[in-house]
Amino acid sequence: KQEVTQIPAALSVPEGENLVLNCSFTDSAIYNLQWFRQDPGKGLTSLLLIQSSQREQTSGRLNASLDKSSGRSTLYIAASQPGDSATYLCAVMGSSDYKLSFGAGTTVTVRA
Amino acid sequence: EAGVTQFPSHSVIEKGQTVTLRCDPISGHDNLYWYRRVMGKEIKFLLHFVKESKQDESGMPNNRFLAERTGGTYSTLKVQPAELEDSGVYFCASSQHISGANVLTFGAGSRLTVL
Numbered sequence: 595k596q597e598v599t600q601i602p603a604a605l606s607v608p609e610g611e612n613l614v615l616n617c618s619f620t621d622s623a624i625y626n627l628q629w630f631r632q633d634p635g636k637g638l639t640s641l642l643l644i645q646s647s648q649r650e651q652t653s654g655r656l657n658a659s660l661d662k663s664s665g666r667s668t669l670y671i672a673a674s675q676p677g678d679s680a681t682y683l684c685a686v687m688g689s690s691d692y693k694l695s696f697g698a699g700t701t702v703t704v705r706a
Numbered sequence: 707e708a709g710v711t712q713f714p715s716h717s718v719i720e721k722g723q724t725v726t727l728r729c730d731p732i733s734g735h736d737n738l739y740w741y742r743r744v745m746g747k748e749i750k751f752l753l754h755f756v757k758e759s760k761q762d763e764s765g766m767p768n769n770r771f772l773a774e775r776t777g778g779t780y781s782t783l784k785v786q787p788a789e790l791e792d793s794g795v796y797f798c799a800s801s802q803h804i805s806g807a808n809v810l811t812f813g814a815g816s817r818l819t820v821l
Contacts, residue, residue: 628810637812637813637814637815638799639812640809640811640812643809693765694739694749694810695751696750699748
């Protein structure tokens with residue numbers, strides 16, 4: 595059974611600082627790993643998807659790395675802005691069942 | 707392109723009552739998923755439709771939950787009778803193909819409060 599852990603549970607930083615969000619998973623038999631963003635009362639917005647054969651993905655100020663063998667992924671957000679305040683969720687897709695297993699999320703607050 | 711639409715956005719019912727949640731996936735998406743997040747827990751998989759067929763319903767908590775997708779378009783998730791522990795946010799997602807390369811598009815969720 596896949597277990598996904600996200601550390602820290604909450605993070606508060608001043609504007610301009612870089613953010614580092616960690617995700618670990620117990621079963622390395624994954625198809626891909628996704629990072630989502632959730633704003634209060636809204637749905638999940640996919641930020642980055644990393645295939646199991648890839649090491650990282652980048653989109654603008656966001657960069658996500660994947661080390662499948664050690665069961666870890668890190669989401670970096672450069673030069674944080676107040677608009678980055680949200681909950682960030684990590685999810686892995688099982689290679690045999692295509693089901694997503696989610697972490698509990700990291701709630702980020704960027705102070706102006 | 708319209709996204710995944712869910713309604714109601716919020717439903718408040720009393721224990722023992724029935725609630726039906728609806729999801730309209732992106733047009734042309736054969737795959738439809740239901741997930742839910744109960745208070746303080748992670749988002750968990752409930753079930754997966756491919757067109758009108760249930761591909762995997764291993765996450766359905768018990769027989770008080772019934773999901774349908776008649777005609778392979780929209781889906782409904784009925785909870786009957788609702789219990790207090792059913793309170794949470796129910797998310798629907800869709801994708802075009804079963805493939806790890808396909809990003810699932812999620813709806814905004816339906817918040818269910820059982821009193």
